[in-house]
Amino acid sequence: MLNENFSKIFGELPILGMIHLAGDGPTDKVDRALEELAIFEKEGVDGAIIENYHGRVDDVERTLKEIDKANTKVVMGINILSNEFDLAFRLAKKYGAKFIQLDYIAGKYTSGELPVSSYMRYKQEHPDVVVLGGVWPKYYHPVNGSNLEADLIEGMKRAEAIVVTGKGTGKETPFDKIKSFRKSIGKHPLIVGAGLNPENAYEQLSIADGAIVGSSLKIGYETENAVDKDQVRDLMKVVRKVRAEHSYVRNLFNY
Numbered sequence: 001m002l003n004e005n006f007s008k009i010f011g012e013l014p015i016l017g018m019i020h021l022a023g024d025g026p027t028d029k030v031d032r033a034l035e036e037l038a039i040f041e042k043e044g045v046d047g048a049i050i051e052n053y054h055g056r057v058d059d060v061e062r063t064l065k066e067i068d069k070a071n072t073k074v075v076m077g078i079n080i081l082s083n084e085f086d087l088a089f090r091l092a093k094k095y096g097a098k099f100i101q102l103d104y105i106a107g108k109y110t111s112g113e114l115p116v117s118s119y120m121r122y123k124q125e126h127p128d129v130v131v132l133g134g135v136w137p138k139y140y141h142p143v144n145g146s147n148l149e150a151d152l153i154e155g156m157k158r159a160e161a162i163v164v165t166g167k168g169t170g171k172e173t174p175f176d177k178i179k180s181f182r183k184s185i186g187k188h189p190l191i192v193g194a195g196l197n198p199e200n201a202y203e204q205l206s207i208a209d210g211a212i213v214g215s216s217l218k219i220g221y222e223t224e225n226a227v228d229k230d231q232v233r234d235l236m237k238v239v240r241k242v243r244a245e246h247s248y249v250r251n252l253f254n255y
Contacts, residue, residue, distance in 0.1 A: 005130050006160040006189045009075055009098045013205055013243050015236065016047040016077065016191075018214030019063070021055030022224040026062060029055050033063045036227040040074055043232040044240075047075035049101055049212065054224055057087060064095040077101060077132075083114070085131075089122045092129045101163065101193075101212065105133025106155035109140040119158065132191055132212070133159035135181075138168050152184045161189035163212065169223060170215030171195050175203060182207050201238040 017040045023029035033050065040048050050067075052060050057080060067076060079101040080087045088100040104114060123131065135155045136142055142151075155162050164181045166173040172195035182190055189209045196204060197216040205211065217232050219225040 003160065003187070003189060005128070009130055010210065011046060012246060013208075013239060014046040014075075014210040015239055016049055016075075016210065016212045017045045017217060017227070017232070018049050018051060018053075018212055020051055020053040020214060020223045021059050021063065022226075023054070026055075026059055029059050030063050030066055032226060034066060034070070037067065037070075037072060037074060039227050039229045039232055041072055043229060044236050045074065045213075045232065046210075047077055047099070049077040049079050050097075051079040051101075052081055057084075061091060061095075064091060064097065068095050075099070079103075083112075085114075085119055086122055089126045089129060093126060097129070099130035099132060099160075102131060102133045102159070103137050104135065104140055105131065105159045105162070106135050107140075107151040108143045108146060110143060111140060114158075116158075123158065130161070131159040132161045132163050132193075134163040134165060134193060137163065138165040138171070138194060148180075149184045152181065156185055156188045161191045161209065163191045163193035164208070165192075165194040169194060170221055172197075172200060173204070175200075175207075178204055178207050196235070198234045198238050201235060202242055205239065205242045 019033045019036050021029045023032045037048055050060050050063050076097045077099040078088045078091050078097050083103045085102055092100055133155055135151050136148055162185055164173055164178055173192050192204050192208045192211040196211040196213050215221045215223055217227050219228045
């Protein structure tokens with residue numbers, strides 16, 4: 001069921017652009033978000049995540065309210081830091097967002113862990129909202145004795161896709177880590193959550209099922225800067241090449 005929900009809202013190898021809500025003030029944050037969303041749509045980015053990385057939760061809601069008025073084909077998602085799944089689910093329901101992202105969906109960390117019973121209650125109340133959830137993600141340190149494979153197995157029960165990241169925002173996710181996650185979760189959707197760029201996209205998307213992209217689409221690769229349409233275009237050229245080859249292989253082997 002989880003895999004089916006993922007495939008319903010995303011096409012093959014979806015690219016999800018991160019909107020960090022940078023700007024000089026509430027109005028500027030919203031205006032920039034709308035400009036970035038327009039670039040994403042024009043260049044063929046499949047989805048966008050509105051995140052309070054440089055803003056507040058009310059900036060997220062103001063942005064969603066304005067996007068709700070627009071006729072965009074980009075699939076909308078929400079990430080409320082840090083791991084505020086309750087707010088993310090509520091905003092998704094209110095504004096029709098199709099998915100949410102969580103920093104972590106399983107595992108115990110020095111800074112906390114997911115309150116599973118509360119999360120599952122929200123998940124059951126919002127069955128149509130797809131969850132992309134991290135396991136052993138950037139900036140979180142598993143407690144002693146943690147077992148990655150066991151945490152991944154739990155994560156697959158709670159989220160439609162598992163997100164794999166490296167050491168930080170904009171830092172490349174190690175290819176060996178992507179391969180390790182893929183080996184553990186099998187055909188369950190796997191999303192690269194940091195550091196995808198035109199140089200590594202071909203290799204990483206040959207194993208992963210999509211990616212969340214933020215810094216590499218920004219001027220100077222800095223999250224507080226605006227999205228650069230040429231950088232978006234360069235990435236999507238590589239993505240289209242990988243998609244074409246995937247389609248060829250599927251047709252060749254009739255699956």
